Amino acid sequence: MSATAVQQSETVTPDGTEPDDETQARTDRQPIDQELAFQMLSCRRRRHVLHYLRQNDGSATLRTLSRQIAAWENDTDPEEITYQQRVRVYTALRQSHLPKMDDGGVVEFDADRSTVVLTDAAAQLDVYLDVVPHDDIPWSTYYAGLGALCVGFATLVLIGLPPFSMLAGGVAALLFSTLFFASGVAHVLHDRRMQVGSEGPPRG
Template sequence: MATTTKQAEEGDVGDGVDTSGSATDFSPNSGDIFDLLSNHRRRYAIHYLKRTDDRVELGDLAEHVAAWELDKDVQAITSTERKRVYTSLQQTHLPTLERAGMIEFDDRAIELTDDAKTLEVYLDVVPGDSIPWGVYYLGLSAVAAVVMGGLWLELIPTGTIPELGWPTLVMALFTVSAVVHVLENRRMRLGEGEQPP
């Protein structure tokens, strides 16, 4: 199952997820997954946990999350930076993930639940100067429709390019676009690659 979400506000408070002590009916399959992933520390925690098969110590998780947040090597993280992230994870984010059924968390060790391990999550991040993939494919389809309509109406010359050359060109454009899209989705998937998306 693939779930997409746009990068959202990344504050530690007011992120739309119930952080009270009460249990919720939150599950990895619910629409609330968007709220869960709206915080970068929870995304980074899930990314790190999906890359490991064993239980993870909270200290190791805090170091990696802090390193990704600050764009530093793990060895360059100060004890103050690590402690700030450690406290935030321990008091807010890991309990939220546990109530959501994403992790099992006791004392200082964390691991993903079986449901969370099989959950495929990727982020569809669209920079301000680019277009979403859906809009791109819609535009490509419009170009293909114009080309095919032009061929049917004999408005497009077929002297220099054979008649089958035009559909082949359109198919090649879709194929290259699909390959780039698949590679981009793989890069933006939580648990893939060294850096979190």
């Protein structure tokens, strides 16, 4: 079989037809790397797009999407949004955010039909979605501080400084284990609440 035949066979869809330009473009997209993920998630409106789509089975019309995002931005209900508020978000999504998200392979945006569909590749963004409120600290910083506290506490127990000398090594180990276990549970619950696509309005 010639190289040309092999190349042609690789560009045939399962039903025996050649893919159109749009289908081929989606096939040629590369996995989402850190740089692309930052481009997709650095803008609050793009995070809101992901949040809404994940809450609504992965698809929406541009009109509905823009109305809800405008409501989140103005801290009100979608029914209370003015025409100007909705159009401002609608225009930004249509002309800027959704085309860029489509190019990145995160969504499929049909400008003619004004529909948005979340792609399977969007799941690759989960590893980057650690939303940290402005009045909170990252969990990495928390665990570093907790580890330093435990090391300091263990040092005091080992050198026998009162009243830490009264604690047996097993008791100290149990205390540390309980502390890290409780922190892990709190971390899981926090992440579920802060996750993009969780119930309620977006947290970041």
